[in-house]
Amino acid sequence: MTILLVENVSKRFGGVQAVAGVSLSLAPQEMLAVIGPNGAGKSTLFNLIGGQLPPDSGRVVIAGREATRLPVAARARLGMGRTFQIAETFRSFTAQQAVEAALLAARGAPFRLFARAFGPHAAEARALLAEVGMEEAAATPVSTLAYGDVKRVELALALAAAPRLLLMDEPTAGMAPAERGALMRLVRGLARGRGMGVLFTEHDMDSVFAFADRILVMVRGAVIAAGAPEAVRADPAVREAYLGKAGLAAALRARRHG
Amino acid sequence: MEWGFWLAQAVSGLAGASALFLTAAGLTLVFGVCRIVNFAHGSFAMVGAYVAVTLLPPLLAWSPSLSVFLLGAVLSALAVAALGAAVELLLLRRIYRVPELFQLLATFGLVLVIQDGVLQLWGPEDIPGPRAPGLGHGVAILGERIPAYDLFLIAVGPVVLALLTLLLRATRFGLLIQAATRDREMVAALGVNQALLFTGVFALGAFLAGLGGALQVPRIPASGGMDLPIIAEAFVVTVVGGMGSVPGAxxxxxxxxxxxxxxxxxxxxxxxxxxxLVMAAVLMLRPQGLLGRPEPPARGAIEGLAALPPPSPPLRALAVAAILAVAFLSDDYLRKVATEMLVLAIAAFSLGFLIANAGIVSFGHAAFLGAGAYAAALLSVRAGWPMEAALAAGPLFAGTLALLFGAALARMGGIYLAMLTLAFAQITHAVAFQWVELTGGDNGIVGVRPAWWASDRASYLLLAAALVLPAIWALRRVLSAPFGVLLRAARDSEPRALALGLPVVAMRVAAFALAGALAGLGGAVFAFSRGSVDPTLLAIPQSVDLLAMLLLGGVQAVAGPLLGAVALHGLKDAVMPLTDLWRLFLGLAILLLVLAFPRGLAGAWRRA
Amino acid sequence: MTCLRLPRRAALLALPALALRPAAAQPARGEPVRIGELNSYARMAAFAVPYRNAIQMAQEEVNAEGGVLGGRPLEFVFRDDGATPSDGARVAEDLLTRENVAFIAGTFLSNVGLAVADVAARRRRLFLATEPLTDALTMAQGNPYTFRIRPSTFMQTRMLAEAVRGRPVRRWAIVAPNYEYGQSAAAAFKRLIAEAIPGAEIVAEQYPALGRPDAGPTVGALSRARPEGIFNVLFGADLIPFVREGQIRGLFENRTVLSLLTGEPEYLLPLGAEAPGGWIVTGYPAEQIELPAHRRFFDAYRARFQDTPRLGSLLGYVTVQMVKAMLDRARSTDTDAMIAALRGLVTETIVGPVTMRVLDQQSTLGAWVGEIALEGGRGVMRNWRYEDGANHMFPEAEVRAARRL
Known part of the structure; x- marks a missing residue:
């Protein structure tokens, strides 16, 4: 069974072929990482799958349903969730309220004018916060949380819609190294426990090789290698194009510490 | 013969375009760098014109030549530049971090102050400027006499464009302006003295406005009412051209x-x-204007009406008690004022709902107040509907209008959205003002009478309260219902809201329609209270008044807009009888409020 | 409002003006008769301030001569109407409710006048509309409580159309500001010129937006139609650029130009040396009017305010004269008595007798129609004559139809 199927999608911006005929598939419980040097087309691929951009050609199937031209919100209703490189949360709420709002949104009653918004989903919201390890911070305004915690709240918001497919754009960007492993471990646990497929991009190679079930390597818009971490690590093409360049690796490391 | 006519027409149009360009270029530069939409820019042009009509006659008496004329125009512009620098140093410098709507409001306060200042300095009569020496005649081309000064003006536009381009491309100051227009944070990070840059740009913008005003005096007189038409057109040009883009302007x-x-x-x-209409069309096809860059996400959105404590029962009871007291114990005048305060309270609160909760900055909310009033008045007077039906039709019509406007602009954001709401409000105003057969034009519609049972002021006040207070409470309720909460969530993060499957655009359109309908309810109530309606109800100053109420009361609490409405209306009522200079006082009050309480009075009170 | 009330010292300074009066009766004393006066003193200062000056002057004269209603002084309570109908209506209510005024008077802008008239009708109190021009005030929107003093748009348009009666000028162009005043003046002109000149036709109409004085395109569009005559309704800040542009481009050469209000000092003075010679206008040639009463008024006004009277001054002064005559006749400040007194009231004003016509409650105060000429570097009216308003009122049948009498 496949939760996400991408067939031969391409996208061109002016003279630049940002994504060139990429195909991939993702199964429930699976953690699939997309890596590649800057400008490889990872973000564009994410936006094609997420619905922010229409592809020039190819197709996107989510949970067996044709989704190539669907807007973002409609994809969400097919079971696609998402986290962002810079966390997108509801800053003016407390963590608990934010998750309750996300639950309201996911339950699809946005035009109810007089019902009470907060309360009906309180227990569920607490459970979700507990799942991401944030039950302590339930009453804290999101705007005052530390960034690592904001990322966890964001994950809870995404989970509120009970997604079967979760897109995570650089889930550990901006986090302290110690927090990263914990977050990725949490995500893998959620994927396994909820039967959710996770597609993520990541600059932190330690996280990628420690937690991805499969890895897709993109260079200049095209997939040059795909497979299990050990196979990718051993692939000479990958080594040459990407990992082998010691300078680049060092730069990446410097960047995430910087 | 016809060719001559078309040429003459084109020359007239292009001459007007040149003058317009000078003013608009200043506005767009200031916006690009300081991110301030300066309502007082037209006032700067007006001051330029007044200084020119004062300076030029003695200068030309001394030596009547074109170069002296130009010297006089440049001197006038320099005087305005000095005024602009002073305004930046004393006022704007302190409010760069304030939400942009309040900045707009502060500059409108400046408009009022300058209006009265000009009146005091130069008197109420229009002052025509001298003609430019050597350019006062007509040049015969293709059988038409074309004013030589128009030909001169046509040349001025491109020359100024070239000089500005040179300034922007070839000087350090210009490069900084360009860099700041593209990326303010970067310029700040480079260690540039931002304060100096902002003052310089603002003075340059004021200089251009002053020059535009001064060069106009051979064509149009200096007059106390020229500021608002100038700023309205300069806004249109700036927005159509793309905010921040000089070639676009x-x-x-x-x-x-x-x-x-x-x-x-x-x-x-x-x-x-x-x-x-052209502005609206351009913006809908190309939201960033002809040569503009897509707007960066709006900074400093006004957040408020957030986690609200419910109004404590005493407060609610207090409101009811106050209204009952006015209805039964006071005089007819107070009853009328109280009715109007209720009207303004629901209008201001619905605007606060849009701005603070939905993140939709509307600069034309009076359009819906007016639409409700006109619908009720027309149906009552022209169609003979009973009051009850006309009162119900007001919010329906205003809500429908808001639904249409909202559908056209819900995909936009930030300052362009605000400008487009302004454009729609102006279109509505123009329809009411110029479609005399239907609306009575500026005379409006008179003789709007309540039903017999509500015809005395006390009964009508109670009726107004019975309509408005539940509406306020209902909207308050909406704020903590799924619709209100999710609107606020979408305001906090649109990407998150979309990723959760929320129909964000549809929700914003609905919010617009709801707010419009409530303002329309206020308008309908107002029509029967005043007995007449007219276009000033939906004009810019009315929209500004509503914004001023938000400013005064703050948007952090439900009570804010309501208190603001009561306070501003009361203030106006108290100050107007005292002095002819009430515009000056109102303007100064707005400026002081923005400076002292950028979060509004209620916000200040809550923090204390 | 206290700061608008004249201090005692100013009243003493005004005494020289009173000395011109032949006999001084006992000054008025006792409880004043208060009159609520609301006008656009801030926005329309050019018109409203000379108006207020003259009212104050006339009020003091009346009071020095014994006041009204058996020795009570007149007291005008001045208020700014905010130049918007909403503010105007509210201020009117305030005056009626709180200031204990006998009646209200004033307003300049037509829409404010109509809104205040509506308040008067609703409160069943007298409103003496002194300045607003709109025909609606005495016609379709007229009400039994509202009386108007100044000659209306229709009356002044009619004076101009009569001035060219029978002349061989057939092709007419109209230029008017695009709002109610401009549009109704244009509509009246179309009708009246057809009566005055058989075979007259309108060959062009231009309605520039009020307050956006870019005259070039308008002048171009008018001259393209090659009219023989032009009817102009533009005024104030819109008029000056139109005159300039038209003169440069020869629009007015060999054409008959009729222009509403342009001869009023408020609009003629700012034109200075560029006043368009030869235009036939309605206006007020203050310094040329030799009626003895007017001459006294003129001199006293100039002595006191170091300025020549404007049309607003004349209206202010005449207003006080009519108020006094009304109170003398009514012998009370009861609204019904005052209304009864006003209907058909003939007042001997400084410009001659003025009747308040019963049918539409419009006064027969007239206007001066003449040609603009340039003298000493400024425009003056020449070949003028006073057109009595009585000859230019709306036909009675039309009034009955419009007011549903």
């Missing part, structure tokens, strides 16, 4: 100038609407 000026020259031949009667 030039292109848009030429477009608008020619449109006016030739548009009046085909449509002599829809003069006011034409430019705003």
């Amino acid at each position: 030039f292109l848009a000026s030429v477009l608008i100038g020619l449109l006016q020259a030739f548009g009046i031949l085909a449509f002599p009667k829809i003069t006011l609407v034409l430019v705003f």
Whole structure:
């Protein structure tokens, strides 16, 4: 069974072929990482799958349903969730309220004018916060949380819609190294426990090789290698194009510490 | 013969375009760097014109030559530049971090102050300027006499564009302006003295406005009412051209100038609407304007009406008690004022709902207040509907209008959205003002009478309270219902809201319609209270008043807009009888409020 | 409002003006008769301030001569109407409710006048509309409580159309500001010129937006139609650029130009040396009017305010004269008595007798129609004559139809 199927999608911006005929598939419980040097087309691929951009050609199937031209919100209703490189949360709420709002949104009653918004989903919201390890911070305004915690709240918001497919754009960007492993471990646990497929991009190679079930390597818009971490690590093409360049690796490391 | 006519028409249009470009270029530069939409920019042009009509006659008496004329114009512009620098140093410098809507409001306060200042300095009569020496005649071309000064003005536009381009491309100051327009944080990070840059840019913008005003005096007189028409057109040009883009402003000026020259031949009667229709059309097709860059996400959105404590029962009871007391214990005048305060309270609260909760900055909310009032008045007076039905029709009509406007602009954001709401409000105003057969034009519609059972002021006040207070409470309820909460969530993060499957655009359109309908309810109540309606109800100053109420009361609490409405209306009522200079006092009050309480009075009180 | 009330010292300074009066009766004393006066003193200062000056002057004269209603002084309570109908209506209510005024008077802008008239009708109190021009005030929107003093748009348009009666000028162009005043003046002109000149036709109409004085395109569009005559309704800040542009481009050469209000000092003075010679206008040639009463008024006004009277001054002064005559006749400040007194009231004003016509409650105060000429570097009216308003009122049948009488 496949939760996400991408067939031969391409996208061109002016003279630049940002994504060139990429195909991939993702199964429930699976953690699939997309890596590649800057400008490889990872973000564009994410936006094609997420619905922010229409592809020039190819197709996107989510949970067996044709989704190539669907807007973002409609994809969400097919079971696609998402986290962002810079966390997108509801800053003016407390963590608990934010998750309750996300639950309201996911339950699809946005035009109810007089019902009470907060309360009906309180227990569920607490459970979700507990799942991401944030039950302590339930009453804290999101705007005052530390960034690592904001990322966890964001994950809870995404989970509120009970997604079967979760897109995570650089889930550990901006986090302290110690927090990263914990977050990725949490995500893998959620994927396994909820039967959710996770597609993520990541600059932190330690996280990628420690937690991805499969890895897709993109260079200049095209997939040059795909497979299990050990196979990718051993692939000479990958080594040459990407990992082998010691300078680049060092730069990446410097960047995430910087 | 015809060719001569078309040429003359084009020359007129292009001459107007040049003058417009000078003013608009200043506005767009200031916006690009300081991110301030300066309502007082037209006032700067007006001051330029007044200084010019004062300076030029003695200068020309001393030596009547074109170069002296130009010298006089540049001196006038320099005087305005000095005024602009002073304004930046004393006022704007302190409010760069304030939400942009309040900045707009502060500059409108400045407009009021300058209006009265000019009146005091130069008197109420229009002052025509001298003609430019050597350019006062007509030049015969193709059988038409074309004013030589128009030809001169046509040349001025491109020359100033070239000089500005040179300044922007070849000087350090210009490069900084360009860099700041593109990326303010970067310029700040580079260690540039931002304060100096902002003052310099603002002075340059004021200089251009002053020059535009000064060079106009051979064509149009200096008059105390010229500021608002100038700023309205400069806004249109700036927005159509793309905010921050000088070449865009030039292109848009030429477009608008020619449109006016030739548009009046085909449509002599829809003069006011034409430019705003073009603006709306351009923005809907190309939201960032002809040569503008897509707007970066709006900074400093006004957050408020957030986690609200419910109004404690005493407060609610207090409101009811106050209204009962006024209804039964006071005089008819107070009853009328109290009714109007209720009207303004629901209008301001619905605007606060849009701005603070939905993140939709509307600068034309009075359009819906007016639409509700007109619908009720027309149906009551012209169609003979009973009051009850007309009162119900007001919010329905205003809500429908808001639904249409909302559908056209819900995909936009930030300052362009605000400008487009302004354009729509101006179109609505122009329809009411110029469609005399239907609306009575500026005379409006009189003789709007309540039903017999509500005809005395006390009963009508109670009726108004019975309509408005539940509406306020209902909207308050909406704030903590899924619709209100999710609107706020979408305001906090649109990407998150979309990723959760929320129909964000549809929700914003619905919010617009709801707010419009409530303002329309206020308008309908107002129509029967005043007994007449007229276009000032939906004009810019009315929208500004509503914003001032938000400013005064703050948007952090439900009570804010309501208190603001009561306070501003009360203030106006108290100050107006005391002095002819009430505009000056109102303007100063707005400035002081923005400076002292950027979060509004209620916000200040809550923090204390 | 206290700061608008004249201090005692100013009243003493005004005494020289009173000395011109032949006999001084006992000054008025006792409880004043208060009159609520609301006008656009801030926005329309050019018109409203000379108006207020003259009212104050006339009020003091009346009071020095014994006041009204058996020795009570007149007291005008001045208020700014905010130049918007909403503010105007509210201020009117305030005056009626709180200031204990006998009646209200004033307003300049037509829409404010109509809104205040509506308040008067609703409160069943007298409103003496002194300045607003709109025909609606005495016609379709007229009400039994509202009386108007100044000659209306229709009356002044009619004076101009009569001035060219029978002349061989057939092709007419109209230029008017695009709002109610401009549009109704244009409509009246179309009708009246057809009566005055058989075969007259309108060959062009231009309605520039009020306050957006870019005259070039308008002048171009008018001259393209090659009219023989032009009817102009533009005024104030819109008029000056139109005149300039038209003169440069020869629009007015060999053409008959009729222009509403342009001869009023408020609009003629700012034109200075560029006043368009030869235009036939309605206006007020203050310094040339030799009626003895007017001459006294003129001199006293100039002595006191170091300025020549404007049309607003004349209206202010005449207003006080009519108020005094009304109170003398009514012998009370009861609204019904005052209304009864006003209907058909003939007042001997400084410009001659003025009647308040019963049918539409419009006064027969007239206007001066003449040609603009340039003298000493400024425009003056020449060949003028006073057109009595009585000859230019709306036909009675039309009034009955419009007011549903």
